[in-house]
Amino acid sequence: MTDRNSPQQKSFQTALIHNEYKAPAGFGAFPTAIHHASTVLFKDVAALRSRNWQDKSSYTYGLHGTPTTFTLEARLAAIEGGEHCLLAPSGLAAIAMVDLALLKAGDDVLIPDNVYNPNRELGRWLSEDFGITARFYDPLIGEGIAAMIQPNTRLIWTEAPGSVTMEVPDIPAICRAARERSTPERKVVVAIDNTWSAGIAFKAFDHGVDIVMQALTKYQSGGSDVLMGAVITRDLDLKHKIELAHMRLGLGVGADDAYLVMRGLPTMQLRFSAHDAGARTVANWLKARPEVSAVLHPALPDCPGHETWQRDFTGAGGLFSVIFDGRYSEAMTDRFIDSLTLFKIGYSWGGANSLCVPYRVAAMRRNWKHEGQLLRFNIGLEDPQDLIADIEQALAVLHQAG
Structure with missing residues (x-):
């Protein structure tokens, strides 16, 4: 008679959890697989200790990404012509992630007067409770924004066009002014809400922008059924700063939602x-x-x-x-x-x-x-x-x- 307690014989309850079946490799299909995970498994302790959650060549915890979210991030970065992408639970969460990654008490942020209203409210909140000055500028100011850039200005938000009153700003002129007022010790970063064009009709990085924010809720999904945002950059230093904010704020997205956005991209x-x-x-x-x-x-x-x-x-x-x-x-x-x-x-x-x-x-x-x-x-x-x-x-x- 087999001993139920031997290493070879598992109890019914344990067998429900530790099933030994492995599906055969080699399955191919058009959709990207949906990987659900909070816990990510390591083959041994050395592997656990060697992995860095900021290194997207491996996995550490579900919050920091799975093959599903990594694939979506890479595809979104390619659409925008960027190199690094991080997902957030909504467009507004993506905006907040940029603010909290780059701004601290005593800093200044410039926001267009026609901005997406929750971004405006976020600016007011930063001013009232966090000691960060948020000032609003005429969206058609163009190169005139140079006169508004102060020694403590760290970030300029743009939106092209404004999502309600539709003014189209001169993004290249704003970016030139930001570069001219930057120093080796203090970079004036330009971020854009590029949701209106979906990265299709306006290639923001080619016009000098440092950070692109997208509300994937819109055209990328296309189904009026997903909330998600993305932050994309070409700058490795900015990527590291945004990544730290992403981790500290716990801004994870679900694999099913990532799949729904990915399903919309081909069309x-x-x-x-x-x-x-x-x-x-x-x-x-x-x-x-x-x-x-x-x-x-x-x-x-x-x-x-x-x-x-x-x-x-x-x-x-x-x-x-x-x-x-x-x-x-x-x-x-x-x-x-x-x-x-x-x-x-x-x-x-x-x-x-x-x-x-x-x-x-x-x-x-x-x-x-x-x-x-x-x-x-x-x-x-x-x-x-x-x-x-x-x-x-x-x-x-x-x-x-x-």
């Missing part, structure tokens, strides 16, 4: 082009409407910084804003939005479904000069003529409200 450029074509069709139609005083689409002349977009960008995606004529009150434009059927009401962009959201820009921006109501459109992948018909019927309701 991203095709979808981006379709969003772009649809948005231009709808934007040009809106431009001819008497209810609209301005169409803030970077590819159209009404948009501040349009000439910069023509010089530096190769596409435009699906996001733009319009300003209604001042005779239409907020209540009237709210009714217009409520009357849309294909356009849904919700934040974000880059998914298949079209969206429309109102903004009270005067409460978000300094020196906002437009009097009309601003509405932001995300043009999804529906037929643009169907979207135009939906807007047209909602405009009819707007006139009835008047």
